[in-house]
Amino acid sequence: MQKLSVIAAAAALLAGCTMEPHYQRPAAPVSQDFPQGGVYATQPGATGNSGQPGRSANGVAATDIGWRDFFVDPRLQQLVEIALKNNRDLRVSVLNVEAARAQYQITRSALFPAVDAVGKDSRTRVPRDLQTTPNNPYSLYNVGLQASWEIDFWGRIRSLKDQALAQYLSTAQARKAAEISLVSQVADQYLTMLADDDLLKVTQDTLKTAQDSYNITKAQFDTGTGTxxxxxxxxxxxxxxxxxxxxQMRAxxxxxxxxVLLIGEPLPADLPQGLPLDSQNLLADIPEGLPSDLLTRRPDxxxxxxxLLAANANIGAARAAxxxxVSLTAAFGTESLSLGGLFKAGTAAWSFAPQITMPIFEGGANxxxxxxxxxxxxxxxxxxxKAIQSAFREVADGLAARGTYDQQIQALQRSTFANQRGLDLSELRYKNGVDSYLPVLAAQTSLYSAQRSLVAARLGRETNLVDLYRALGGGWIEHAGETPRPADAPVDYGAASAPAAASAPAATAG
Structure with missing residues (x-):
C-alpha cells in the first residue's frame, strides 16, 4: 500500500499537466469601428417614426435593456412571455444544455478512481501435475471491493474533461442565443401581423373607393352620358x-x-389591447458601441x-495518446474454496496490479x-x-437601415398626401367633365401604391430596430437593471421542465 501512496502523490503533482496548446484568442477579422458617414451619419435620436419625441435608451447598451423596457406594447410583451414558456425549439435548447452537462460529468468522472463491490464464483480445473487443492475441478468464491484508476500523467483525461466542459458551455451559449432570437422572432412576427392589418385596411378603403367610382361610371354609361x-x-x-x-387576408x-407556432399555443382570448404599427415607440437610439464589444455581448x-476551446483541448488529448x-487495479476482500467459509478467519485476500501500456504500433491511428x-x-x-464577421455585418446593416428609414417614411407620408390630393382633384375634374376617367384611374393606382409602400416602410423600420436590438445582444434580461441569469440557468416549465435540482458543473474555468 505504501507504493500506492507514492504513486498517488506523484499523480497529484502532475494533475495539472496537460499537452493542450496554449490558447490565444484569434484577432477579430473586422474593422475596429462600424462604418461611418453616408447613411450611417444620420442615426436617429430619441424620436418616434413620425419625428415626434419618443423614448430614449440614455446611452444604455442593448444587453442592459430588458425586453419589457424595449417593447411598450402590452400585447407584445405578453406574447413574448408566453413564447419563452412554451416554444418547443427553446425547450429543446434547454434540454441540450442538460444533456451536455451530463456528458461533462461523465467525462470528468474518469479523473477519479472507480470503486465497485464484487462477488464472484469461478469453477476451475487444472492439470494434475499443478493441482494444489484436494478437489479438481474446484470452485473459488470471492467477495470484496475492487478499485481501478488511470493515473493521468500526461493530461489525456484532463484534456477530454476540458473539451467536454467547453462543449457544455458552448451549448449553454447556444441556448442563450436561441432565447434572444426567439424574443426578436415573436416581435417581428407580431409587427408583421400589424402591418398586414394596415394593408388590409388600405386595400379595403381602396376597394370601397374603386367600387364607388365604378358605380358612378356604370350609371353614366347606362344613361348614355359615359363611355x-x-x-x-x-x-x-x-x-x-x-x-x-x-x-392580404391569406397573408x-x-x-x-x-x-402561434412561435408562442407554442393558440392566441389567448384575454390578451391586452395592442398598439398600432406606427405607435410601437421602440427605442431607436441604442448605442452600437464598438465591434469588439460584440465578443462579450453576442452569445453566438x-x-x-x-x-474553438474544445477543439484546442482535443489536441492535448490526441498528443497524450x-x-x-498508467493504470492501477486493486482488490480487497475474502476468498474461499467454499461459500460457507468466505467470512472465516484467514480468508482475507488482496491484490494490487499496476499496469503500463505503451503504444508501439497503432497503424497510424494516433x-x-x-x-x-x-x-x-x-x-x-x-x-x-465567420461568427464575428456575421455579427459585424448584422449590426452594420441595422445601422444603415436605422439611418434611412425615418427620412424614407417622412417622404412616403408626403407622397401619400400628394397622391390623395391628386386623386381628389382628378375626381373633381372628371365629375365636371374637364378630364376623362384615365387621370382618376392613374391617381387611384398611385395612391394605393404609395399607401402600401408607407406600410411596408413602417414595418421595415420597426423590425429593423428589433433585429438591431438582438444583433447588439439585447433580449436576454426581462427588466433593465436586473442581474443577468447564467447561460446554463435551469428553466421552470412546470410539468415539462428540466430538473430544477440540476446544477452547473463544479468547475467552469477549466
Whole structure:
C-alpha cells in the first residue's frame, strides 16, 4: 500500500499537466469601428417614426435593456412571455444544455478512481501435475471491493474533461442565443401581423373607393352620358383591389399561424389591447458601441469560441495518446474454496496490479487522430471568425437601415398626401367633365401604391430596430437593471421542465 501512496502523490503533482496548446484568442477579422458617414451619419435620436419625441435608451447598451423596457406594447410583451414558456425549439435548447452537462460529468468522472463491490464464483480445473487443492475441478468464491484508476500523467483525461466542459458551455451559449432570437422572432412576427392589418385596411378603403367610382361610371354609361372605356377602366381598379384583398387576408391568416407556432399555443382570448404599427415607440437610439464589444455581448460568438476551446483541448488529448497509460487495479476482500467459509478467519485476500501500456504500433491511428484534431481546430477558428464577421455585418446593416428609414417614411407620408390630393382633384375634374376617367384611374393606382409602400416602410423600420436590438445582444434580461441569469440557468416549465435540482458543473474555468 505504501507504493500506492507514492504513486498517488506523484499523480497529484502532475494533475495539472496537460499537452493542450496554449490558447490565444484569434484577432477579430473586422474593422475596429462600424462604418461611418453616408447613411450611417444620420442615426436617429430619441424620436418616434413620425419625428415626434419618443423614448430614449440614455446611452444604455442593448444587453442592459430588458425586453419589457424595449417593447411598450402590452400585447407584445405578453406574447413574448408566453413564447419563452412554451416554444418547443427553446425547450429543446434547454434540454441540450442538460444533456451536455451530463456528458461533462461523465467525462470528468474518469479523473477519479472507480470503486465497485464484487462477488464472484469461478469453477476451475487444472492439470494434475499443478493441482494444489484436494478437489479438481474446484470452485473459488470471492467477495470484496475492487478499485481501478488511470493515473493521468500526461493530461489525456484532463484534456477530454476540458473539451467536454467547453462543449457544455458552448451549448449553454447556444441556448442563450436561441432565447434572444426567439424574443426578436415573436416581435417581428407580431409587427408583421400589424402591418398586414394596415394593408388590409388600405386595400379595403381602396376597394370601397374603386367600387364607388365604378358605380358612378356604370350609371353614366347606362344613361348614355359615359363611355364603356371609363366603365372598364374603373372595373380594373375594383378587380385588382379585390384580388389584393384576398391576398392580404391569406397573408394575415398565415402570419397569425406563424405567431402561434412561435408562442407554442393558440392566441389567448384575454390578451391586452395592442398598439398600432406606427405607435410601437421602440427605442431607436441604442448605442452600437464598438465591434469588439460584440465578443462579450453576442452569445453566438461566445458559442463559437467555446467550440474553438474544445477543439484546442482535443489536441492535448490526441498528443497524450502517444505516451504510456498508467493504470492501477486493486482488490480487497475474502476468498474461499467454499461459500460457507468466505467470512472465516484467514480468508482475507488482496491484490494490487499496476499496469503500463505503451503504444508501439497503432497503424497510424494516433498520428491521424492528432492531424484530425489540428484540422478541427482550424475549422473552429474559421467558424469563430465567420461568427464575428456575421455579427459585424448584422449590426452594420441595422445601422444603415436605422439611418434611412425615418427620412424614407417622412417622404412616403408626403407622397401619400400628394397622391390623395391628386386623386381628389382628378375626381373633381372628371365629375365636371374637364378630364376623362384615365387621370382618376392613374391617381387611384398611385395612391394605393404609395399607401402600401408607407406600410411596408413602417414595418421595415420597426423590425429593423428589433433585429438591431438582438444583433447588439439585447433580449436576454426581462427588466433593465436586473442581474443577468447564467447561460446554463435551469428553466421552470412546470410539468415539462428540466430538473430544477440540476446544477452547473463544479468547475467552469477549466
Amino acid at each position: 364603356e372605356l371609363d366603365v372598364r377602366q374603373a372595373q380594373t381598379v375594383v378587380e385588382n383591389a379585390q384580388a389584393d384583398l384576398q391576398s 394575415r391568416a398565415q402570419a397569425e399561424n406563424a405567431l 460568438i461566445m458559442e463559437a469560441e467555446q467550440n 502517444f505516451f504510456p497509460k 498520428i491521424a487522430n492528432l492531424d484530425l484534431a489540428h484540422v478541427q481546430k482550424r475549422i473552429e477558428i474559421a467558424n469563430y471568425e
